[in-house]
Amino acid sequence: xxxxxxxxxxxxxxxxxxxxxxxxxxxxxxxxxxxxxxxxxxxxxxxxxxxxxxxxxxxxxxxxxxxxxxxxxxxxxxxxxxxxxxxxxxxxxxxxxxxxxxxxxxxxxxxxxxxxxxxxxxxxxxxxxxxxxxxxxxxxxxxxxxxxxxxxxxxxxxxxxxxxxxxxxxxxxxxxxxxxxxxxxxxxxxxxxxxxxxxxxxxxxxxxxxxxxxxxxxxxxxxxxxxxxxxxxxxxxxxxxxxxxxxxxxxxxxxxxxxxxxxxxxxxxxxxxxxxxxxxxxxxxxxxxxxxxxxxxxxxxxxxxxxxxxxxxxxxxxxxxxxxxxxxxxxxxxxxxxxxxxxxxxxxxxxxxxxxxxxxxxxxxxxxxxxxxxxxxxxxxxxxxxxxxxxxxxxxxxxxxxxxxxxxxxxxxxxxxxxxxxxxxxxxxxxx
Amino acid sequence: xxxxxxxxxxxxxxxxxxxxxxxxxxxxxxxxxxxxxxxxxxxxxxxxxxxxxxxxxxxxxxxxxxxxxxxxxxxxxxxxxxxxxxxxxxxxxxxxxxxxxxxxxxxxxxxxxxxxxxxxxxxxxxxxxxxxxxxxxxxxxxxxxxxxxxxxxxxxxxxxxxxxxxxxxxxxxxxxxxxxxxxxxxxxxxxxxxxxxxxxxxxxxxxxxxxxxxxxxxxxxxxxxxxxxxxxxxxxxxxxxxxxxxxxxxxxxxxxxxxxxxxxxxxxxxxxxxxxxxxxxxxxxxxxxxxxxxxxxxxxxxxxxxxxxxxxxxxxxxxxxxxxxxxxxxxxxx
Numbered sequence: 001x002x003x004x005x006x007x008x009x010x011x012x013x014x015x016x017x018x019x020x021x022x023x024x025x026x027x028x029x030x031x032x033x034x035x036x037x038x039x040x041x042x043x044x045x046x047x048x049x050x051x052x053x054x055x056x057x058x059x060x061x062x063x064x065x066x067x068x069x070x071x072x073x074x075x076x077x078x079x080x081x082x083x084x085x086x087x088x089x090x091x092x093x094x095x096x097x098x099x100x101x102x103x104x105x106x107x108x109x110x111x112x113x114x115x116x117x118x119x120x121x122x123x124x125x126x127x128x129x130x131x132x133x134x135x136x137x138x139x140x141x142x143x144x145x146x147x148x149x150x151x152x153x154x155x156x157x158x159x160x161x162x163x164x165x166x167x168x169x170x171x172x173x174x175x176x177x178x179x180x181x182x183x184x185x186x187x188x189x190x191x192x193x194x195x196x197x198x199x200x201x202x203x204x205x206x207x208x209x210x211x212x213x214x215x216x217x218x219x220x221x222x223x224x225x226x227x228x229x230x231x232x233x234x235x236x237x238x239x240x241x242x243x244x245x246x247x248x249x250x251x252x253x254x255x256x257x258x259x260x261x262x263x264x265x266x267x268x269x270x271x272x273x274x275x276x277x278x279x280x281x282x283x284x285x286x287x288x289x290x291x292x293x294x295x296x297x298x299x300x301x302x303x304x305x306x307x308x309x310x311x312x313x314x315x316x317x318x319x320x321x322x323x324x325x326x327x328x329x330x331x332x333x334x335x336x337x338x339x340x341x342x343x344x345x346x347x348x349x350x351x352x353x354x355x356x357x358x359x360x361x362x363x364x365x366x367x368x369x370x371x372x373x374x375x376x377x378x379x380x381x382x383x384x385x386x387x388x389x390x391x392x393x394x395x396x397x398x399x400x401x402x403x404x405x406x407x408x409x410x411x412x413x414x415x416x417x418x419x420x421x422x423x424x425x426x427x428x429x430x431x432x
Numbered sequence: 433x434x435x436x437x438x439x440x441x442x443x444x445x446x447x448x449x450x451x452x453x454x455x456x457x458x459x460x461x462x463x464x465x466x467x468x469x470x471x472x473x474x475x476x477x478x479x480x481x482x483x484x485x486x487x488x489x490x491x492x493x494x495x496x497x498x499x500x501x502x503x504x505x506x507x508x509x510x511x512x513x514x515x516x517x518x519x520x521x522x523x524x525x526x527x528x529x530x531x532x533x534x535x536x537x538x539x540x541x542x543x544x545x546x547x548x549x550x551x552x553x554x555x556x557x558x559x560x561x562x563x564x565x566x567x568x569x570x571x572x573x574x575x576x577x578x579x580x581x582x583x584x585x586x587x588x589x590x591x592x593x594x595x596x597x598x599x600x601x602x603x604x605x606x607x608x609x610x611x612x613x614x615x616x617x618x619x620x621x622x623x624x625x626x627x628x629x630x631x632x633x634x635x636x637x638x639x640x641x642x643x644x645x646x647x648x649x650x651x652x653x654x655x656x657x658x659x660x661x662x663x664x665x666x667x668x669x670x671x672x673x674x675x676x677x678x679x680x681x682x683x684x685x686x687x688x689x690x691x692x693x694x695x696x697x698x699x700x701x702x703x704x705x706x707x708x709x710x711x712x713x714x715x716x717x718x719x720x721x722x723x724x725x726x727x728x729x730x731x732x733x734x735x736x737x738x739x740x741x742x743x744x745x746x747x748x749x750x751x752x753x754x755x756x757x758x759x760x761x762x763x764x765x766x
Contacts, residue, residue, distance in 0.1 A: 053623035163709050164482075193481040194650060195694045198703035220623060223653075227700045250698065264628040266653030268695045270676045273657050279628050283593045319581035330582060340583060 007182050007214045008042040008065060013074035013084075015057075015064045019288060032287045034060040036238035037074070039401075042182070047208065047215040049225045049232030049246060051261075055284045057238040058218050062184040065216065066098050067091060078182070096126045096178035103187035105167035109159040109174075116155040119143065119174045126178055138177060145210065146173040147203055165196035169203065176211065186218045201228060222265050226250045234258045237287060237295040244407025254409045256280075257296045281320070292347045293396035294412060307412055308396035309378035311345025317371040336363045338389075348393045355389040357382050364391075442469035443510060443611045443644040444493070450504035451485070451492040457714045462488035464668035464713075465505070472611060475638055475645040477655035477676065479691070480665035483710055489665070490616045490648045494526055510611060527558045531605025533598070533615040533634075540601055541589040547600055548572070548585045551607060558608055570607055578603040578633060595626035599633065606637060613637065616648040631658050652695050656680055661746075664688045667711050667721040670740065674747030684749035687722045720752065728753060 015035040034057045042048045050058040063069040064084075065076055071084040078098070083091070102108040110118050119142065120135040122128075129135045140151035146169045148154045159167055168188065175183060188204065189197040201224065207213060217228055225232055226246065233243035234257065242255035253259045263277040280299035285291055291298050293308015298316065300307065318337065322330045334340065338355035345351075352360060361382040368376030381392040401408040402415065451463035463485045470476050480486045492503050495514070507514040509529055514522065526532070534540060541550065551571025552564050562570070572582045578599040580592075589597060598618060605613065615634060619627035635658055638645045647659055655662050656676060663673040664687065672685040683689045690706040708725035711717050717724060723733035732752050740748040741756025750757055 053625070165709075194652070194696075195481060195691060195706035197696060198694050198705040201696070202703045202705075222624065223698055223700070224696045226698050227696065227703070260625060262698070264624045265698055266624075266628075266651065266657045267699075268653045268656045268680065268692065268697050270656040270680050277628065279632070280625060281629075283595045283626050284623070319583050320579075322581050322583065323576040323579050327582075334583070 005044045006041045007044050007078070008216075009075075009077035010041065010065065011039050011075040011077070013038050013061070013064060013076060014072045015060050015069055016072040030288050033238045033290065034287065035064060038233075038235075038238075038240050039074075040233060040240065040243055042214060042216060043231075044214055045208070045212065046230040047205075047217050047228055049229030050216060050218045050235060051220070051222060051225050051232055052235035053220060053284050055237070055287060056235040057287075058220075058235050059186055061235070062100075062186055062216055062218050066100055066184055068100070096122070096128070097181045099175040099178065099180035099183045101171055101175045101183060101185040101188045104191050105159075105164065105171045106191075108171050109167060111159055114156050114158055115139070115143070115170060118159070119170060119177055122174065122178050128178060139173070142173045142177050143170075145207065146170075146176070147199075148173070163196075164192055165200060168192060168200050172200075172204065172207070176207065176213075179211065180213070182214050182216070184216045184218065187220070188217075189224070190219070190221065197224070222261055234261065237284060237290050239295065239410065240401070240408075241296065241411065242407060242409045243401075248406050252405065254404045254407065254414070255296075255411050256300050256302050256413070260299075260301070282316075294399050294410075297396075302413060303372060303374050304412060305374045305378040306395050306397070307374070307378075308398070309375050309393050310348050310396065311343075311350030311391065311393070313375055314350050314371075314379075314391060315340060315343060315345060317375055321367065321370055333363060333367070336360065348396065350391040350393075351385070352389045352391070354387060357384040357389040360389045360391065441472075441511065442508075443472045443474075444470040444646070445508040445511075446470075446493065446506070447508075448505040449489065449492055449507065450502070451488045451497065452502045452504075453488075453498075454500045455714060460714050461668055461716070462713060463492055464716075466665075466668075466670055468663055468670065468673060470612065470644040470646060472644055473638055473642040474661065475635070475647060475659045477659035477662040478646060478648045478665060479650065479652055479655055479662060481650060481691075481710065483713075484665040485668040485713075486648045486665050487616055490532075490614050490646065493614060493646075494530060494532060495522060496526075496532070524558065527554065528608045529610050530612045530614060531602075531610045533602055533605055533613060533618045535617040535620050541597065543589055546586050546588055547575070547580075547592075550600075550604055551575075554604055555607060571603075574603045574607045575600065595622055595629065598622065598626075598630055602630075602633065602637075606641070606643070609641070610643065612644045612646065614646045614648070617650070618647075619654070620649075620651075627654075634658070652680075652692065653697065664691065667716060668713055669721070669750070671722065671751070672747075672749040673740065674744065674749075678744055678747045682744070684743045684747070684754060685722075685751045686726045686728050686753075688749075720750075 013035060014037050016031040016033050019030045019032060052058045060069055064071050067083055076083040116136055116139045120139045123135050123138055129138060143151040143154055148169050189200050192200060219225060229246040231244060232246040232249060233240045236257050242249060242258045249258060253262055260278060260280045264279060278301050280301060282299045291308060292310040297303045297307035298313050336359045338352050342353045343350060364376055378393045379391055380394040383390050399410040399412050401410045404414045447467045449463055449466040453460045453462055466489055478486045491497050493507050495503055503515060509525060514525060548568050548571050552567040555562055555567040555570060572585050575585055576582055580596060580599055619630050634645055637643050659676050662676045662679050663670045666687050672679060672688045683692055693704040694706055706725060711721050719734040719736055720738050723729040736752060738750040738752050738757035739759050740750045741754050743749050743754055
């Protein structure tokens with residue numbers, strides 16, 4: 001049921017990109033699940049933050065909402081219409097209500113158009129102005145609203161004559177010239193200098209009140225999110241891991257990834273540099289082969305045996321261990337597991353060609369505690385098979401969002417139950 | 433520095449560094465008389481906005497500038513002058529004594545060359561007596577220290593993630609045990625968690641290997657987290673320099689004050705910015721270059737060019753609100 005104040009109602013939305021695997025892959029197709037089954041809503045007049053590292057899918061999600069990238073599955077309901085199924089023709093009259101502000105003002109302004117031409121362009125496209133004078137008047141008004149006053153100083157200049165902050169004001173003016181209702185702002189201040197960021201953010205917040213806007217604010221920078229956002233979602237590898245009220249999430253994060261992100265944010269206060277930080281190891285994994293179960297488990301400081309450990313994790317853990325041991329230990333252990341480059345890992349198994357099961361078992365017993373303890377606890381069998389050794393991992397379902405302390409969190413530490421589809425059955429979330 | 437605590441011989445001693453670029457409108461003085469010392473094992477943050485000259489300064493130290501750029505002044509590396517030496521000596525210094533870490537590591541690695549081969553070439557270019565096998569082993573060891581598994585040493589650069597490439601670049605930079613690392617926005621292309629990992633790594637090098645670290649960044653948070661001292665640059669000059677704790681707690685220059693107030697952090701409750709834009713460095717204004725944007729400017733500010741003056745122990749600022757900043761009191765060294 002769509003609540004009356006909901007501007008965008010996003011249901012189980014996925015955006016996958018087909019990868020053709022390259023020249024030598026003999027037609028094998030893989031897909032990158034850039035956005036993978038997200039459900040949330042954006043309410044009238046709010047700033048909804050989408051926060052995540054590069055590769056988390058936040059930009060793709062924003063573009064999918066505006067129809068700039070086709071959705072693979074799910075719905076984007078705007079005023080009761082599913083934008084994902086609209087024809088180009090049916091979409092066109094809606095576009096002026098949906099706008100986008102891009103990160104790089106230099107790339108989003110046409111250097112060959114004067115300010116009045118560039119900012120006024122959408123008015124002509126949408127047939128919102130009938131004469132040149134009308135365009136000029138509308139542009140002048142919007143420029144002044146965006147802090148480029150008096151507008152007569154700016155109307156006939158080219159973007160290159162303006163500073164970075166002024167250019168971004170121009171980008172904002174162009175996005176708002178059609179009087180949209182919903183605006184996706186993708187890293188709107190990331191390319192700007194610190195001393196002007198605040199100005200541009202302030203402008204965006206003022207315009208929201210003046211023009212009755214609703215924003216989706218996409219950022220990798222948690223610092224600005226707290227001040228700017230009403231509600232927010234933390235994304236990781238195409239999924240939302242924690243979403244709800246922004247202040248609640250900042251004050252008391254309940255997903256280990258949110259925790260880690262907040263710990264890693266540098267504070268401009270040298271007297272607190274020695275505070276305890278829980279930094280996860282490694283980086284966001286390849287979206288072509290996301291980890292089994294919870295995508296964050298390989299980096300998670302509180303991962304448990306049922307978080308989805310698998311064959312690839314064991315290889316990574318061994319390799320990581322070998323950066324910290326001497327050359328002899330490395331050679332000996334490499335010998336015990338055999339040729340790692342030839343090992344094949346699938347979701348829940350690791351096949352070590354030519355390795356001796358007894359040796360692998362004894363290695364895992366001795367060094368298990370130096371890897372992640374929950375990784376070794378997730379191993380249910382080490383078996384010989386046709387001259388190879390197969391390491392088998394146990395149950396590792398994908399977490400789903402559940403209500404935790406006033407927001408939605410997708411993490412097993414808040415409870416795991418088995419479900420036949422491989423996801424676990426937490427309580428079904430109500431909107432956070 | 434303080435009179436009663438003798439500083440160790442600086443790893444880097446920079447005096448009156450000048451970097452100028454030729455432009456159709458005339459000479460652009462990107463760096464105009466920068467002086468500082470960097471002690472072994474010390475980390476000095478250089479902060480400022482785009483166009484303040486911080487990157488030109490870093491490149492000027494190594495004389496890695498585009499054709500047509502002119503470098504002047506003095507750069508003493510462990511007591512040896514680098515400005516004006518021949519190309520061979522410079523090349524040696526760049527590989528052996530100073531490591532440079534840049535923003536985008538992928539553009540610095542040869543995509544067609546295995547990572548291990550990068551090490552063999554870099555090591556043998558400086559130490560031809562080292563065998564290929566030994567060079568390869570040196571590479572593996574340093575990579576392992578930087579967190580790259582020895583099993584991955586023979587991979588190609590594209591097979592690594594952004595953070596791992598930056599680790600490889602750092603490993604490559606430090607394999608010949610330099611005394612100074614110049615890191616120019618080393619984490620700007622990385623995510624916040626990986627950024628923290630890389631900074632941990634640089635910090636470990638500094639404390640364990642006694643390497644001096646010059647961290648050039650626009651991010652004041654990073655400086656607060658990692659540096660001992662900070663220098664704030666504006667329009668080609670250092671306007672304030674001192675211990676990070678002092679400068680952040682008690683900034684003396686109005687520009688530093690504005691910059692610190694404009695930082696947006698998790699604890700921000702009010703947005704503040706600095707009005708105006710930096711001056712044109714082809715034709716900088718007379719007097720203090722920040723005066724046109726400064727809320728505290730008074731009569732002298734548009735005519736008298738302030739010099740760095742002591743405001744506290746090891747803490748100096750160039751602002752006429754500090755009586756010592758009037759040039760007739762010149763004579764204090766960095």
